[in-house]
Amino acid sequence: MVILRYNRLNRCYKTERIDLMNYEKLHHLQQLLADQQLDVAYLSDPMTIKYLTGFGSDPVERVLALLVFADQDPFLFGPALEVEAIKGTGWPYPVYGYLDHEAPFKMIADQVQKRIANPTKWGAELGFLTVTRLRALEEQFPAAHFDFDLTPAIERMRLIKSADEIEKLNEAGKWADFAFRVGFDAVKVGQTEQAVAAELEYALKKHGIMQMSFDTLIQAGPHAAEPHGATSSRQIENNQLVLFDLGTIYDGYISDASRTVAVGALNDQQKDIYQVCLEAQLTAQTAAKPGMTAAELDKVARDVIEKAGYGEYFIHRLGHGMGMSEHEFPSIMEGNDMQLEPGMCFSIEPGIYIPGVAGVRIEDCVHITEDGCLPFTHTSKELQVVG
Ligand code: MN
Ligand code: MN
Numbered sequence: 001m002v003i004l005r006y007n008r009l010n011r012c013y014k015t016e017r018i019d020l021m022n023y024e025k026l027h028h029l030q031q032l033l034a035d036q037q038l039d040v041a042y043l044s045d046p047m048t049i050k051y052l053t054g055f056g057s058d059p060v061e062r063v064l065a066l067l068v069f070a071d072q073d074p075f076l077f078g079p080a081l082e083v084e085a086i087k088g089t090g091w092p093y094p095v096y097g098y099l100d101h102e103a104p105f106k107m108i109a110d111q112v113q114k115r116i117a118n119p120t121k122w123g124a125e126l127g128f129l130t131v132t133r134l135r136a137l138e139e140q141f142p143a144a145h146f147d148f149d150l151t152p153a154i155e156r157m158r159l160i161k162s163a164d165e166i167e168k169l170n171e172a173g174k175w176a177d178f179a180f181r182v183g184f185d186a187v188k189v190g191q192t193e194q195a196v197a198a199e200l201e202y203a204l205k206k207h208g209i210m211q212m213s214f215d216t217l218i219q220a221g222p223h224a225a226e227p228h229g230a231t232s233s234r235q236i237e238n239n240q241l242v243l244f245d246l247g248t249i250y251d252g253y254i255s256d257a258s259r260t261v262a263v264g265a266l267n268d269q270q271k272d273i274y275q276v277c278l279e280a281q282l283t284a285q286t287a288a289k290p291g292m293t294a295a296e297l298d299k300v301a302r303d304v305i306e307k308a309g310y311g312e313y314f315i316h317r318l319g320h321g322m323g324m325s326e327h328e329f330p331s332i333m334e335g336n337d338m339q340l341e342p343g344m345c346f347s348i349e350p351g352i353y354i355p356g357v358a359g360v361r362i363e364d365c366v367h368i369t370e371d372g373c374l375p376f377t378h379t380s381k382e383l384q385v386v387g
């Protein structure tokens with residue numbers, strides 16, 4: 001089925017083929033409610049709602065909630081202006097809309113009580129329930145307890161990506177590769193970091209990719225030694241390394257990748273830190289496989305950099321989990337004994353930052369397969385001379 005739908009997370013209309021969701025993740029959550037003997041779950045993180053229902057929207061100040069029961073159909077509740085978009089996703093369960101002047105929590109309560117007369121044990125994402133909204137729910141259900149936090153269970157579910165999630169991550173990765181091509185072409189001596197970022201984002205937007213997963217980072221020369229610095233009005237100079245870190249959002253899933261390129265000829269120190277960082281990245285990406293721990297993988301890359309004498313300049317973890325956001329699990333760092341499993345997605349991004357000199361970071365996000373890992377981005381990691 002082909003429809004035109006407005007995607008508020010990506011803020012664009014697009015024609016898309018709707019693959020009917022199988023709602024497997026939602027059924028998994030229903031099983032969890034049964035196991036925990038919870039009467040009802042109130043889910044309100046827009047990313048969780050997108051994850052479980054396929055409907056992605058940022059409701060801003062309005063109420064958007066997914067109500068889930070162990071042995072009854074779930075329902076979505078949201079602004080009336082979103083109801084058609086929800087139906088357009090193929091959502092097969094009830095959806096109720098409210099107008100701006102109506103009382104959303106009274107309406108939610110009416111629908112819950114049609115299913116369970118007096119629900120007392122509630123699960124919720126406590127980090128996403130404001131005090132005001134919690135009080136509004138408590139007013140409707142004075143005997144209820146809202147102390148079961150569903151966030152850890154949702155995070156655990158989101159840790160292992162399904163085949164259709166991997167497909168979206170691959171698509172987001174393709175657009176990051178496209179952005180690198182445009183960005184590398186835009187690098188010229190005298191050009192500002194901001195102008196390069198603007199060129200690649202403009203090219204993406206012309207292709208309907210309206211949102212980056214984070215602010216595009218272009219840092220030239222010594223500026224790249226500040227891993228958390230921002231893209232600035234500094235001009236790119238000859239004989240510099242220029243660091244790119246960027247990502248796009250595709251159907252609610254992100255990409256995140258870094259490349260560092262050379263403008264003109266490099267000196268031996270610049271070449272050396274590049275090659276060491278590259279070796280660390282490639283060694284870790286080759287080593288990543290099921291069964292090893294996140295800490296072991298971090299150490300694989302760190303050992304390469306330490307052996308080359310740059311250990312003190314690698315000042316962050318090797319990687320972070322990613323999927324719908326770049327703040328997921330597993331965290332690839334010292335002390336994390338979580339074993340890698342097929343379907344886990346994370347970045348492998350060693351960096352060497354020498355203050356006042358240069359910064360190099362090379363990053364691909366990957367997903368763990370049965371016997372190794374595959375990256376979402378494919379831009380060459382060999383040192384490229386541009387400009
Ligand atoms: Mn990055
Ligand atoms: Mn990253």
